[in-house]
Amino acid sequence: MGEAGGISTSNVMRFTGLATGMDTDAMVKKMMAAENIKVEKQKQAKQMLEWKQEAYVGIIKDTKAFNSEFLDILSDADTNMMKSSGYSTSKITSSNENIASATACAGAANGTYKIKVGQIAENAKVQSNDLNSIIPNNIITDKITTGNATEWNDKKLKFELSDGTTKEITISGINDTDTVSDIGSKIQGIINSDVDLAKEITVSDTADGRLKFEALSSDKVTIQDSGNMPPQLANLKDKSILSLSTNTKLSNLGITANSEIKITANGKEFNVKIGADDTLNNFMNNISGAKITEDKKTDSLGNYVTVHYSELTKKLTIETRETGERASLKIEDVTGNIASTLGINKEDQGQNAKVQITPPGEATPVTVEKSSNAFTIDNIQYDLRDKQADVLNSDGTFKDTTEAITLNVTSDTSKTVDKIKKFVEKYNELIDKVNKKISEKKNYKYKPLTAEQKKGMEKDEIKKWDEKVKQGILRNDNYLDGMVSRMRSAFYDSVEDSGISLTEMGLSTSRIYSKKGKIEIDEEKLKKALETRGDQIVDLFTKTSSASDKTTRYKEEGVLSRLKDIINDYTGSEGSLIKKAGYTDTRWVTSNDLSKSIKKYEKTIKDMDKKLYRKQEHYYQMFAKLETYMNNMNAQSNWLYSQLGMGQ
Template sequence: MNINGVGSGSSGTDYSRITGLATGMDIDGMVKGMLARDRARMDKVGQDRQYLQWQQEAYVDIIKDLKDFNNYFDILKADNMIGSSNYTGTKVVSSKENVLNATTLPGAVKGLYEVKVANLAESAKAQGSFSPLNSGKITNTNGADWQNKTITFSVDGKEIKITLDNMVNPDGSAAATTLDGIVQKIQEKINTTELKDKLTLSAENGTIHFQGAGSQDIVLKDTTLKNLAALKDKSITSFNRNSKLSDLGITAGNFRVTVKGTEFTVNIDNTKSIDDIVTDIKNTQLPSGESLGNFINVSFSDLTKKLTIESKYTGSKEALTITSGTSNFADKTGLTGEFTGINAKVSIKAPGENAFVEVEKESNNFNIDGMSYNLIKPTGDESIELTVTSDATASVDKFKKFIEKYNALVEKINTKVSEKKEYKFKPLTEEQRKSMKEDEIKSWEEKAKQGMLKRDGDLSQILSDLRSAVYNAVEGSGITMTELGITTTSKYMDGGKLEIDETKLKAALENKGDLVQKLFTQTGDKYESQGVFTRFKKIINDNIGFDGTLIKKAGSKDTRWVSENDLSKRITEKNTVLKDLERKFFVKQEALYRRFATLEKNMNSLNSQSNWLYSQMGAS
């Protein structure tokens, strides 16, 4: 028979057939009795291990709640209680939200603001464009042979036809006899049409190049010139972000960009596309590894066909210099030069004032006297009205939700440290679980888990620290929790829960929002000058931070204490002890069954001899 303890060890041998036929003894019962003390020791260690596991689960559950609570003090979280918007107590309405909008900060003066935006802040920006290049091979350089030939262009769907009647003089003399001369004659004819300054011709190594400028699409629709037949129906100016730089007349090499006083050398591979070079510019690095993309934005527009390089930030302090290098990239695109940003210029008339005050800022988003401005468009001489009124409804609602969360946390911890322990309910052994139904097991374990953390020192300290953070005054805040209408409940057993007088809180936020913000968020080297939420953050960090007390005790995933915590070590120790007891139990069990097996064998032998003697006596 297999007899198991709390652990999972088994004898591996089946003695269930040893029934004591020869001796008449209940061998299974006797072995169980002899192993009862060993089984009890294993059960005790198994129960202790289970209790430690339950304790660990309970601590980890509280750690999770503390982490969730800590989100209120993370400025990056949407429901944080640190941001200034929680303490404004006011709202602002703009007469033209699409031109200028604003939000209020603690301390904003209520009333009517008038704002004029002369200009927006801008980055240091360089813009250039590409000129596509299409070519035809020219073998005939006798201008007389070009006389009266025609070329028809289509410009955005409109046809422009030129006749080359200027290739020779009226008397037939002085005909163009070189490729450069022929190109010059054609260019002169083009310049008499609306294609002037939009289409430029050049000659190189027996090839005539057509180069378009601007955003109009120019197509060579027809020609009586065999030399240009290959370009028929082809767009001369069309290109996109996938066009190769070499097709746009860009040569390989480099150019330089200087920003924030640092010069970067950008390498140009003209076998790449416009899209590729945009990426290459941003990824250009110094030997130190610092990337040009940390300082500038680079983009290309398929709509305007323009390449833009600009500083990441706005304002007159921003400067950008682009110089030529061994590539013609900077010159060809028209990007070379020195560029500077400009400051935003605004005039503001505050409530109760008669005159506008001129303000100059490096950014289009800035704060002044409790107002946060977001400039969208210049207004010229037109004034945009910003009306600031009292309204702390949203802030009061956020405080209510926060305090509900705080009270739930306090209640949970207080319950854990104060609930009565049911000593008669211990973790069930495997044998006990086999004889019980699922609902009975669940009910039993719920009672067995009660009081696991009763009077726990660390949890009790958290409650004490939280209460002290609320009770103790904040030096320099100029206001108290009582003045806000936030006090502890009158029930002592609540463990320090908070309650709100919404009328008082609303009035404080609307009239003293800046002081309320200090009370909760003020920082300082001394505990006395730290705001309530600043104290809360420290309490949480001390317990669930990198080396927090609870983290070291029970562990948490994604921390270095996930398996090296105190409880995990103790559980491991119990596992070691339990395995040793199971091994000894197995050895002892095997030995007992062997002894009884030998006894059975001997009794069988004696019975056989007895039967033989009996038969012999009967025979005589």
């Protein structure tokens, strides 16, 4: 099938008008013109819906981006406006940041704070022995005597590697004048000449004149009898060495049978089963994955403890995630001997942070205990990093003689002002874009181009034409108008019990109609309000409400909490704009209202095309019959003329 004037036509070659002298194609085209116009109108209507959907999706995307940048409570971005810590009106300098630092939240009093850190909060921790002490990670020869090269040259060493293969080297180049270090270096050089062997083993000399063979891989390497070993290395025959890692099997650590241990973390008991053939990594995973069921709920040990192995210290550490005195940890064998063998059959208790704080204007310090090293008091967020030396007496009280760390809090609203200005700038951009879409006038002279019209136009001309058609496509849109109106009200309506209004902090909604909903800033007024009423500004913006009644919740919520709810109502996963136009990663991506309407147009156009094709074929058949009739008439006329002799 081919396309002609938007109608499917047969590929059969037609010879029309030969008998009648008529231009059949032109006549059929004229007869179909009215029908084609109906189809083009359907295609134009479909195109308008697609462009409308495109315009909606553009606004949804911008609104979601704005929400993500400023209103996502889980975001750690500097632009996050939902966290109270983001409204700091002061900066703090510490005299010893290695011990303690702090961050000022809105409402923090300026001045010098003095702090003594007696102890920091710690988790409960159990640490194993040095696992190198229970693994044959190296083997050492007897004391080496030098000066007899014949005991070394042409002798062989045979190694069984971790994969079961064997490698053999022939020792050469040893001189009578070589030291033990020289001999070790030359053997190492021969080992290095074999790439596979060089990855598995290394040789060095000891301070007391012996050679030490150490494994480099995580699996076993065995020195076998080559039948011609150097006499001074005979004691190494059939000995195996290991390099300790998380892939080391527990059987190589002396765990000879399957075992079970009990770990009690913060009062909850978990049993962990371990096989002798498990690796150290398996063991750690078993600890993290151990589960119990309480009150029909399954809980994992990994929620309470972390476990890790240090390649540096060769120790295994298990510690509670929680810090403070409430954190506790106890490990004991149930069956087998893994806990006692590894040296983790211990118990430990966490400890609270203990500090002494003297606020500005006070002479008497206050002792504070906290379960965490990060805590907030009087709008100062403290961050403890280490304890001070010689700060506590034997009875746990603070020494007067120890010098306190100073935290100087000074006014600095610049960062918060800049943050609010950026928020307002982006908010105004969003509102301006939506307002323009709502108020944009439609040019009714422009309609979507038909395929026939596009044939005689350049790409740039088509693009400019389409832009004219798209103007006003969302004019007076109820959805967008409602969203902007509600967003404007969120700023305009007072927040119950916040103690301050937007006007009092230097923000107001524009009175100019064309800028409806946009925010204007009095920067000097904003700075002063942040300095004197910062905590109230935080409430005004971020206050939340637990009320189930929507009206009550709206009155109690802060401006930005309201704004977040409004944006969610329109562009959340079940938002009205999402249901109207669809969006990626939502269930409405193809089942939205506009997509459904577009599909209806597609079906209508397809049905109309089929009808037009049948009608067009009917017209051609009619003209074909006329041609046949005229051919017959011409033939009869010619015969008659010939019979009457009129053709002579």
